[in-house]
Amino acid sequence: MSERPMDLVLPVATGPTEPSVPTEPSTPRRYRSARARVVADRRAWVGAACVVVVMVIAFGGPLVTTFDPGGFVGPPFQRASPEFVLGLDALGRDVFSQVLAGGALFLTEVVLATILGVGLGTLLGIALAAAPRRVSEAMLTVNDTILVMPQIVVALLVLTRLGATPVTLTLVIGFVHIPQTARVVMAATQRVIAQDYVAAALGLGVGRIGLVVHEILPNIAGVVSLEASIRLAISAVVLASLSYLGFAASGVEWGRMIHDNQGGLAIQPWAVMAPVIVLGVFLIGANLLRDAIARALASHT
Amino acid sequence: MSDPTMALPSTRSRPTEVRGLRITTTTGGTIIPALDLRVDRGSIVGVAGETGSGKTTLGLALLGWQRPGLVRASGVVLLDDDDLGTLSGEGLRRIRGRRIAYVPQDPGTALDPAMRIRDALGEVLRAHEVTDHAAQLARIGELFGQVGLPHDAAFLARFPHQLSGGQQQRVAIATAFLLDPEVVVMDEPTTGLDAATKAGVLALIHDLARRRQASVLLISHDLRMLLAATDRILIMRDGVIVEDAPSTDLPRPGMHPYTEQLLAALPDPTAHRVADHGSTTGDGLALRGITARHAGVVITDAIDLVVAQGECVALVGESGSGKTTLARCIAGFHTEYSGSVEWDGRVLPHGVRERALGDLRTIQYVFQNPYASLNPRRTVGDTLAMAARTIRGVDRATATADAGRALDRVGMDRSFLAAPPQALSGGQRQRIALARALIAQPRLLVCDEVTSSLDVSVQAGIIELLMDLRRSEGLAMLFITHDLALVSSIAARTVVLQRGRIVEQGPTAQVLDHPDHPYTRMLLSHHDATQSRQPR
Numbered sequence: 102m103s104e105r106p107m108d109l110v111l112p113v114a115t116g117p118t119e120p121s122v123p124t125e126p127s128t129p130r131r132y133r134s135a136r137a138r139v140v141a142d143r144r145a146w147v148g149a150a151c152v153v154v155v156m157v158i159a160f161g162g163p164l165v166t167t168f169d170p171g172g173f174v175g176p177p178f179q180r181a182s183p184e185f186v187l188g189l190d191a192l193g194r195d196v197f198s199q200v201l202a203g204g205a206l207f208l209t210e211v212v213l214a215t216i217l218g219v220g221l222g223t224l225l226g227i228a229l230a231a232a233p234r235r236v237s238e239a240m241l242t243v244n245d246t247i248l249v250m251p252q253i254v255v256a257l258l259v260l261t262r263l264g265a266t267p268v269t270l271t272l273v274i275g276f277v278h279i280p281q282t283a284r285v286v287m288a289a290t291q292r293v294i295a296q297d298y299v300a301a302a303l304g305l306g307v308g309r310i311g312l313v314v315h316e317i318l319p320n321i322a323g324v325v326s327l328e329a330s331i332r333l334a335i336s337a338v339v340l341a342s343l344s345y346l347g348f349a350a351s352g353v354e355w356g357r358m359i360h361d362n363q364g365g366l367a368i369q370p371w372a373v374m375a376p377v378i379v380l381g382v383f384l385i386g387a388n389l390l391r392d393a394i395a396r397a398l399a400s401h402t
Numbered sequence: 403m404s405d406p407t408m409a410l411p412s413t414r415s416r417p418t419e420v421r422g423l424r425i426t427t428t429t430g431g432t433i434i435p436a437l438d439l440r441v442d443r444g445s446i447v448g449v450a451g452e453t454g455s456g457k458t459t460l461g462l463a464l465l466g467w468q469r470p471g472l473v474r475a476s477g478v479v480l481l482d483d484d485d486l487g488t489l490s491g492e493g494l495r496r497i498r499g500r501r502i503a504y505v506p507q508d509p510g511t512a513l514d515p516a517m518r519i520r521d522a523l524g525e526v527l528r529a530h531e532v533t534d535h536a537a538q539l540a541r542i543g544e545l546f547g548q549v550g551l552p553h554d555a556a557f558l559a560r561f562p563h564q565l566s567g568g569q570q571q572r573v574a575i576a577t578a579f580l581l582d583p584e585v586v587v588m589d590e591p592t593t594g595l596d597a598a599t600k601a602g603v604l605a606l607i608h609d610l611a612r613r614r615q616a617s618v619l620l621i622s623h624d625l626r627m628l629l630a631a632t633d634r635i636l637i638m639r640d641g642v643i644v645e646d647a648p649s650t651d652l653p654r655p656g657m658h659p660y661t662e663q664l665l666a667a668l669p670d671p672t673a674h675r676v677a678d679h680g681s682t683t684g685d686g687l688a689l690r691g692i693t694a695r696h697a698g699v700v701i702t703d704a705i706d707l708v709v710a711q712g713e714c715v716a717l718v719g720e721s722g723s724g725k726t727t728l729a730r731c732i733a734g735f736h737t738e739y740s741g742s743v744e745w746d747g748r749v750l751p752h753g754v755r756e757r758a759l760g761d762l763r764t765i766q767y768v769f770q771n772p773y774a775s776l777n778p779r780r781t782v783g784d785t786l787a788m789a790a791r792t793i794r795g796v797d798r799a800t801a802t803a804d805a806g807r808a809l810d811r812v813g814m815d816r817s818f819l820a821a822p823p824q825a826l827s828g829g830q831r832q833r834i835a836l837a838r839a840l841i842a843q844p845r846l847l848v849c850d851e852v853t854s855s856l857d858v859s860v861q862a863g864i865i866e867l868l869m870d871l872r873r874s875e876g877l878a879m880l881f882i883t884h885d886l887a888l889v890s891s892i893a894a895r896t897v898v899l900q901r902g903r904i905v906e907q908g909p910t911a912q913v914l915d916h917p918d919h920p921y922t923r924m925l926l927s928h929h930d931a932t933q934s935r936q937p938r
Binding site for chain 2: 127128129130132134296297298300301302303304305306307311315316319320322
């Protein structure tokens with residue numbers, strides 16, 4: 102035990118005119134946002150490229166088809182030849198032209214269903230998080246009840262009643278996304294609402310809408326975009342599954358090609374493999390994007 | 403050496419050494435340029451420095467570990483003859499826990515929430531070949547006895563969330579000493595603990611280091627605590643040890659200018675500098691019989707409190723005393739209370755949503771944690787401009803101009819307007835949070851532990867700023883803190899809160915020098931205990 106004259110000799114902090122402490126830089130330091138992390142991630146670019154390539158095929162393809170995708174041009178399951186690069190399908194139609202023509206409607210349905218489902222799910226999720234507890238608990242019970250029903254079964258049930266048209270398919274797939282998305286968004290919103298900056302906004306008199314638009318939405322945008330990329334892939338899988346089960350809108354479409362041509366898999370594999378590969382590239386792309394977003398969000402905190 | 407279960411190895415007398423340690427980032431940046439360090443057995447070495455000075459990196463290097471993104475470019479970490487840097491996998495695993503132990507900063511996240519206490523500690527023992535269940539329990543019981551924790555079966559069967567913060571910290575410390583390690587690295591083991599628990603934990607560390615002849619590296623930004631609790635102090639800055647001195651020698655002539663600066667920035671508890679009561683005209687804030695509840699549990703019990711206009715009142719108490727809840731009632735963030743919050747004799751509605759804009763302008767709140775109080779998705783300029791637009795209803799151009807002026811007032815460069823909060827340090831963030839509150843042109847500022855998450859030198863700047871603002875704007879202030887050292891430099895009047903009741907209030911000098919209530923005396927004595935040397 103030695104003398105501790107500390108309290109006596111220590112000079113007292115004085116005015117701000119004193120040279121300030123060196124650890125406070127006078128200008129902002131560099132900072133990388135989550136978005137910048139995604140952009141810098143090479144795997145995100147590969148994923149985006151996959152998705153874009155498939156989109157170009159789907160939406161540009163119908164313009165460059167060499168044969169009428171619905172027309173009969175030869176015997177069923179004719180193998181690939183210089184004229185028909187991917188051979189012919191079960192009805193003797195050109196597979197290459199079908200791949201080019203069969204994506205526009207498919208992807209439109211997938212994208213619209215995703216936007217619909219994630220959009221409404223996000224609104225519901227925010228409402229669940231912001232509502233008074235009694236209300237949100239009641240809503241949550243309904244939500245979770247729907248959540249436990251298998252998506253594909255619900256979809257099949259509705260489609261059997263209403264019939265499969267592009268509109269019903271989009272609506273059904275979109276709606277089955279809502280409960281899941283709402284759950285995820287609710288959790289994210291609850292985390293944001295607990296932050297002091299939301300209280301600070303309240304203390305400044307920011308209203309409900311301002312709170313959602315300026316405080317909540319920007320801070321759950323990462324989670325919502327992650328959810329959207331997951332839902333995009335699921336939409337494609339569900340739609341392809343429904344087509345495969347026979348619930349496809351009439352006309353040429355990737356999911357339906359897999360269903361119609363499976364009988365000839367041994368003779369003319371391309372009639373099945375071509376749409377499978379295109380769908381596969383799309384799904385892998387969507388998943389790579391999702392992973393990149395998830396990584397950026399994880400390292401962002 | 404009162405440990406019959408484990409014989410001390412003969413190597414106990416040999417110091418742990420770090421030679422020429424150089425740690426860089428994977429992208430080539432330097433964290434620690436070149437560092438040599440010797441830690442003797444049985445001594446406690448404090449490592450101080452601001453956030454980002456490399457003190458945690460150094461601590462982890464002693465465990466043979468670099469965080470992802472960092473690499474050890476050169477140098478050796480010697481524990482006897484083993485170089486931890488060349489060991490890998492199994493070799494390191496045998497050393498960690500048994501010969502080198504680590505107490506991480508946040509005990510709440512350091513303990514596996516799904517594991518009962520006895521299982522968590524048992525796992526450590528089992529990993530180092532203490533497999534006999536009875537022997538494990540005996541060992542755990544012995545350690546828990548030393549750290550002042552109960553060790554009956556019921557306590558050991560608890561999960562971490564069933565323990566208080568102080569108990570969790572004690573469990574983490576007991577875990578570190580479980581296998582009688584030669585080196586213990588502790589990263590901010592007392593941050594977040596209140597004064598009483600902190601004094602207990604420090605005494606414990608001291609005792610264990612002596613009794614077990616362990617080298618303890620105590621990392622903290624709390625220089626005052628280190629001066630009191632360690633044998634030797636290293637002060638780090640930008641990865642370099644700028645000061646290495648016995649802690650009894652500090653402050654000393656010829657010390658490094660940075661050390662001088664850090665010491666100068668320590669708030670001085672003996673300086674009763676606030677004599678002016680400000681212009682205490684008018685009524686200001688009055689709380690009448692505030693009984694606040696959380697889910698039905700009473701947090702504050704019939705609190706009456708007045709803050710006159712232009713007056714600065716300090717609200718002091720340990721964690722859990724209800725200070726923050728009271729403050730949140732005042733600002734309207736906590737609505738579950740009876741009694742009334744009045745401004746100039748007018749009762750304010752409970753909820754912040756029900757209050758008129760004018761009432762919101764009158765009372766502004768500055769939050770404890772500047773890392774949570776700024777929206778990370780908005781630039782500083784947007785945050786400030788938006789505050790001006792909503793609460794003062796000014797147009798966009800005026801709001802932008804106001805944002806710039808607000809930055810000037812808190813002493814920050816206007817280049818920060820375009821920066822997101824992530825590009826700011828903790829102190830800078832707190833200045834922005836302050837600027838946002840000031841934009842409302844409030845009459846009362848409620849400051850909730852606004853300095854407790856900041857480095858000590860940054861703290862001094864914020865306090866200085868608050869005092870300037872109070873003088874220049876005639877602001878009334880309710881300054882909530884658990885740090886008694888700050889009270890004397892800012893508040894004219896001090897109110898002491900214990901378990902939701904006001905136990906003492908009066909002029910700050912009187913409360914600090916002649917405390918009436920035993921609780922105030924206890925707070926002061928614990929405060930002193932972390933300032934003066936622990937008994938040997």
